[in-house]
Every structure is written in C-alpha cells, then in structure tokens.
Amino acid sequence: MSNGxxxxxxxxxxxxEIQSNGDYVLYWMTAYRRIxxxxxxxxxxxxxLELNKPLVILEALRCGYPWASDRIHRxxxxxxxxxxxxxxxxKSVIYYPYLEKRPGDGKGFLKALSKKACLVVTDDFPCFFxxxxxxxxxxxxxxxMETVDSGGLLPMRAAAQVFPTAYAFRRFLQKVLPKHLxxxxxxxxxxxxxxxxIEGIPNTIVKRWPKASISxxxxxxxxxxxxxxxxxxxxxxQGGTPPAEKILQMFLEERLPVYHEKHNEPEEExxxxxxxxxxxxxISVYQxxxxxxxxxxxFFHRLSENTKGSKKGWWGMSAAAEAILDELVTWRELGFxxxxxWRNYDRYVSLPHWAxxxxxxxxxxxxxxxxxxxxxxxxxxxxxxxNAAQMQLFKEGKIHNYLRMLWGKKILEWSDSPQKALxxxxxxxxxxxxxxxxxxxxxxxxxxxxxxxRAWGPERPIFGKIRYMSSKNTARKFKxxxxxxxxxx
Numbered sequence: 001m002s003n004g005x006x007x008x009x010x011x012x013x014x015x016x017e018i019q020s021n022g023d024y025v026l027y028w029m030t031a032y033r034r035i036x037x038x039x040x041x042x043x044x045x046x047x048x049l050e051l052n053k054p055l056v057i058l059e060a061l062r063c064g065y066p067w068a069s070d071r072i073h074r075x076x077x078x079x080x081x082x083x084x085x086x087x088x089x090x091k092s093v094i095y096y097p098y099l100e101k102r103p104g105d106g107k108g109f110l111k112a113l114s115k116k117a118c119l120v121v122t123d124d125f126p127c128f129f130x131x132x133x134x135x136x137x138x139x140x141x142x143x144x145m146e147t148v149d150s151g152g153l154l155p156m157r158a159a160a161q162v163f164p165t166a167y168a169f170r171r172f173l174q175k176v177l178p179k180h181l182x183x184x185x186x187x188x189x190x191x192x193x194x195x196x197x198i199e200g201i202p203n204t205i206v207k208r209w210p211k212a213s214i215s216x217x218x219x220x221x222x223x224x225x226x227x228x229x230x231x232x233x234x235x236x237x238q239g240g241t242p243p244a245e246k247i248l249q250m251f252l253e254e255r256l257p258v259y260h261e262k263h264n265e266p267e268e269e270x271x272x273x274x275x276x277x278x279x280x281x282x283i284s285v286y287q288x289x290x291x292x293x294x295x296x297x298x299f300f301h302r303l304s305e306n307t308k309g310s311k312k313g314w315w316g317m318s319a320a321a322e323a324i325l326d327e328l329v330t331w332r333e334l335g336f337x338x339x340x341x342w343r344n345y346d347r348y349v350s351l352p353h354w355a356x357x358x359x360x361x362x363x364x365x366x367x368x369x370x371x372x373x374x375x376x377x378x379x380x381x382x383x384x385x386x387n388a389a390q391m392q393l394f395k396e397g398k399i400h401n402y403l404r405m406l407w408g409k410k411i412l413e414w415s416d417s418p419q420k421a422l423x424x425x426x427x428x429x430x431x432x433x434x435x436x437x438x439x440x441x442x443x444x445x446x447x448x449x450x451x452x453x454r455a456w457g458p459e460r461p462i463f464g465k466i467r468y469m470s471s472k473n474t475a476r477k478f479k480x481x482x483x484x485x486x487x488x489x
Contacts, residue, residue, distance in 0.1 A: 004046040005039050006183045008157050009149040011124060014138040020051060022118035022143065024094075024198055028110065029059040030127035030133075032150045033079050034241050035086060035190065037284035039150035042189040044121040051118050056094045056200035058113060059083060064103030065129050067430045067437065069232035070223045071397055075239035075434060079282050081217035088214075092195035097212040102227050105386040109209045111140050116202065119144040123281070126156060126339035128437040129348070141215040152285055152333040154180060164352065165452050169334045170326075171309035177329075178303055187285055226279040232431060235397045237276065244277035248288060252295055260323035264402040271401055272324060276434035278332070279441075285328060296321050334452065335439030346426065348419050348441055348449075355450025358464030359418040365461045369414045373424050376411060379489045385471040385480055386410050388487035390428075394489070397434035402478070406450035409469040413462050418449060 027044035033042065041057070048055045062068075063078055067360045080097045087095035096113075100106040114120050122134060124147035149156050154177050163169035216222050224230065237243075251272045255262075262270035277283040293299075302316030315322050344350045351359075371381055379387040379394070389403045399407055408425050415421035427447045430436040447453060455465035474480065 005148060005182070006042045006155065007243070008155045008180075009039055009124075009331045010043060011147045011149070011157075012093040012268065013134060013147055013487055014141075016142060016144045018051075019118045019143050022051075022053065023116040024048075024054045024056045024118070026114055026117040026120045027055065027057045028120055028122040028137075029057055030039055031123035031130060032281035032284070033059065033076065034281055034284065035083060035217065036188055036241060037185050037287045037290075038189065038281075039185045040121060040123045040148040042186050043148045043194060045145065045195075046188045047119060047121065048195050049193065050486070052206050053118055054092045054196045056096060056113070056117070056198070056201070057083075057087070058096045058098065058110070060098040060100065060106060060109065062100045062103075063107055063226050063228055064100070065265065067229070069229040069431070070234050071232045071434065073223050073228060074220075074234040075237070076242070076280060077217050077222070078239035079241065079280065079403060080212065081214055082242060084212075084214045084217060090190070091197050092193075093190065094132075094198055094201065097202065097217060099109040099212045099216070099222070099226065103223060106209065109205075110207050111142075112138055112208070114141040114143050117143050120303070121146050121148060123147065125151065126336055127439050127442065131343075150185065150281075150284070152336055153177060153289065153329055154333050156336055159337050159341070161342045162263070162338055165454075166334055167309045169337065170311070170330050171307060173330060173333070174304075174309065174314050178300070181300060184290070185284070187287070187290075187313035197223045199449070206221055219354075221405065226251065229431075235395070235434070237397065237434070239276070239280060239282060241282050242278075244274065244283035245287075247273045247277070248283065248291060252291060256292075256295075256320050256324065259320045261320075263323070265478055266400045267479045275438075275440070276397065278434045279435040288328060289325075292317075292321055292324070300339075312340070331443065335417055335441075335443035338451075339439040339442065345439075345446075348422055351449055351451055354402075354455055355466060358459075358466060360451065360456070362462050362464040363417055367414065367416075367462060370416060371414045373427065376414075376424055377428060381410075381414065383410065383471050384484050384488065385474065387478075387489050391489050393428065393432045397432060399433070399484070403474070403483075404444060405448065406469050406471065406474055408445060409467075410471070412448060422446075422449060 025044050025048040027041055032038050032040050060081055083095055084097055087093055120143060131409060134147060142442060154173060240365055245333055255270055259270060262268045296317045298317055304314045304316060311326050315325055339345045342350060369382060379390040381387055389399050389407045393399045411425050412418060412421040415424060429441055435441055450466050453467055456467045459465055460468050
C-alpha cells in the first residue's frame with residue numbers, strides 16, 4: 001500500500017498473511033475513539049478500498065481493567081453513542097459498539113469477529129494495559145493485525161531514545177518534526193468513499209455478544225448494571241468529539257489570548273480543558289493544531305531555523321499559541337516517548353539516578369505529618385489548599401494544572417516513603433482523573449519525583465535535591481481563597 005498513512009506509524013504485530021477472501025476489514029477502535037483525524041481509521045479505510053471490502057468498526061468497552069468505574073465508563077459511552085448516531089445510515093460501514101457487563105463476558109469476541117475479516121487494524125497506545133492487550137490479541141487471531149500510531153504530531157518511532165528533559169526532547173523535536181508535519185491525517189476518512197456493501201455480522205456473534213443500542217449507551221442507569229467501581233461518581237463533563245470540539249472553540253476564542261499569563265491561576269478558567277478528550281482519543285492533537293494554525297494564519301515557512309530547544313519563537317506563532325503548543329506537543333509527546341521506549345515507565349526504578357539517590361538519602365527524615373491512602377483519598381489532611389485540590393479531583397475528575405504539581409509534592413512530603421508516595425499518586429490519579437492512565441499524566445506524577453527535572457538547592461529534609469513546593473508559597477503567588485471555598489470538603 002502506498003501514498004496513505006505514513007509507514008512509520010504502522011506496525012504489524014503478527015506474521016499472518018492477508019486473508020483476501022475475508023468478508024470485511026475490521027477496525028478495532030481502542031484508544032483513539034473518534035471518527036475524525038484518525039490515522040488508524042484512515043488505514044482501515046485504505047485497506048477496505050484496496051481489497052474492495054466493507055468496513056466493520058468495533059468499539060468495545062471492557063469492564064475488568066484496573067480502576068474501571070462509572071466515571072470512566074460514562075465518559076467513553078458518551079462518545080460511543082455519538083458514533084452510533086453518526087454511522088447509523090452508512091451501508092458500507094458497520095459500527096459495532098459492545099459493552100461488557102461482567103469481566104470475561106467479552107472473551108473470544110475479537111477472535112470470532114476476526115475469523116471473517118481480511119485483517120484487523122487497531123490503535124497503538126504505549127501505556128496502561130494496552131500493549132499487553134494487543135500482544136495477547138495478536139496471538140489469538142488468525143488474520144494479520146496492524147497497530148497504527150495516531151497519538152501525536154511526532155510518530156513515536158521517530159525517536160530512538162528516551163529523553164531526560166523536556167529541553168532535550170524539544171531540541172530533537174524542532175529538528176525532526178518538520179518533515180512529519182506535512183503528513184496530516186484526513187479530517188474525515190469516511191467522507192465520499194465508496195466501499196462494498198455489507199450484509200451484516202453472523203447471527204451467532206450478535207447473539208453471543210449483542211450490540212449496545214443507542215438508548216442503552218445514553219441511559220444514565222446502564223452503568224449500574226455493569227460490574228465496576230460504583231464509588232467513583234460520574235462527572236457533569238460529557239465525553240465524545242462534539243463536546244471536545246465545543247471546548248476547543250471556546251478555548252481558542254476566549255482563553256487562548258491570555259493562556260500564557262493565566263493558565264497557572266487556580267481561580268481562573270485559563271486552561272484548555274482538553275486533556276480528558278485527548279486521553280480517550282475523542283479529539284486529535286492534529287485537529288487542535290489545525291484550528292490553532294488557522295487562527296494564527298500560520299504556515300510551515302514560519303518555523304524558525306533555530307533548533308536549540310527554546311520554548312519561544314520556534315513555531316512562529318503568538319506567545320499564547322506557543323505556550324499551549326509546548327504543553328500539547330513537547331510535554332505531552334515527551335510522555336509518549338518514555339512509555340514507548342521504556343516498559344518500566346510507571347516504576348520507581350525509572351527515575352533518574354540522582355533523584356533516587358537523594359530521595360533514598362532522605363527516606364529516614366522526620367516527617368511532621370504522615371498520612372495514609374485513606375486520609376489522602378478523603379481529603380483529611382491539615383492543609384486546606386491540598387484538601388481542596390483532592391476534592392476537585394474527586395468531584396470533577398481533574399485538578400487545576402498548577403495545583404496538581406503541589407498535590408503531588410505534598411503527597412511525597414507526607415508519605416512514609418517516596419515509593420509509597422508514588423503508589424498513592426498513581427492510584428488516586430488513575431482512579432479519579434479523567435485524563436489518568438495516560439503517558440502525559442505519568443509524566444506529571446514522575447516529575448514530582450524528579451523525572452525531567454534537575455537537582456535543586458538548598459537541600460531540604462525529605463525532598464533532598466528534589467524541587468520543593470509549598471501551599472504557603474502557592475498562596476503568595478496566586479489567589480486561592482475562592483478555590484478553597486469552592487472545593488473545601
């Protein structure tokens with residue numbers, strides 16, 4: 001296949017030959033849960049056109065994964081319902097949404113559905129349970145499986161090393177990214193395509209693993225009949241691509257002009273609000289970049305020839321636009337780089353040597369306050385600002401960006417050990433944050449402990465040479481009174 005999805009983004013993960021006599025091409029939508037700006041879907045469409053076959057899109061939602069909850073399920077189901085509506089009238093595309101009600105109910109589904117397929121195309125996501133799931137699935141099916149990287153502007157396989165700092169990665173990015181920026185996914189890979197019609201899925205499959213109806217997907221009571229953690233409540237934020245696009249437009253029109261000045265202010269709505277949608281794949285970084293470039297009247301010739309890793313000036317955009325791009329591209333894709341290259345990305349051992357050395361040298365230091373997981377989870381500390389941040393996480397599935405750093409620093413300070421602090425941060429973040437379980441959120445957690453940072457002085461108790469933060473200093477820098485009042489337990 002040529003002139004389609006860039007080869008660097010495609011990875012074949014088993015050795016089976018294409019089954020040209022199959023009934024359809026199967027796209028297994030797992031991480032990039034969207035119809036638009038999706039290299040994975042585009043690749044599946046390209047195969048369907050080449051083989052003259054219809055397309056089946058499987059979007060399944062299992063319930064046995066770690067931290068599965070009403071909150072996460074409801075957000076994903078919002079997107080599934082929107083896909084079901086959008087694809088309902090397509091004669092050459094079957095959209096197959098499946099909700100697993102009990103752990104293990106979905107076992108064998110992919111294998112059964114793939115028996116009639118020419119091949120399976122799926123998403124390449126480098127962390128959480130996805131790598132193991134895809135490796136296991138590829139061994140169980142009898143047709144080829146391709147994974148497609150549709151996560152960031154820079155293909156994950158464009159980098160052959162782990163970068164120790166954002167600065168080092170930014171220098172690499174500035175040198176390498178330009179040759180990949182021209183390879184945009186199609187905004188709508190299903191637009192104006194003509195595929196062979198499909199009669200349907202075998203009844204034996206449909207009976208064993210019934211399709212979720214639109215009414216089932218939108219019904220707020222559906223999650224109560226699924227084996228999940230029902231103690232993590234649903235949030236008001238709606239999942240799916242249309243809500244993500246509304247938030248993007250609001251950000252560009254209202255918040256972007258002052259983003260570089262206001263995004264650290266806890267009492268300001270200055271952040272993009274896109275991280276949950278980026279995590280679940282409801283919106284693509286390409287779409288965000290496209291809309292931003294259009295607003296800035298930007299084109300490729302404005303890229304600077306200076307590739308020394310500067311935060312400012314390389315893109316040739318406004319200060320606000322370059323600030324959001326540093327978060328959206330540099331820091332976000334730095335996390336993808338780590339998770340792709342290093343399978344121990346979520347382990348204490350992955351910290352830089354200097355960080356582990358200084359943390360361990362101070363592991364026995366006196367801690368004026370000590371809390372366990374239950375105290376942290378219920379926001380029962382002595383610190384009103386920290387408690388407010390934890391309550392925002394519980395109620396809304398997010399913490400303000402700056403306070404998220406403070407939140408982690410205090411868990412380090414008040415835990416029995418840095419290893420225990422890491423466990424607590426990962427658990428709370430992955431359980432409650434809509435954007436948890438993500439390369440970017442792992443970067444944030446590990447930054448607390450020194451990853452991507454440098455040694456700081458003066459050396460302090462507990463922290464050693466790890467960067468220190470305090471609630472008092474935060475309150476001096478930013479207005480927090482209303483924030484505390486709003487989220488106080």
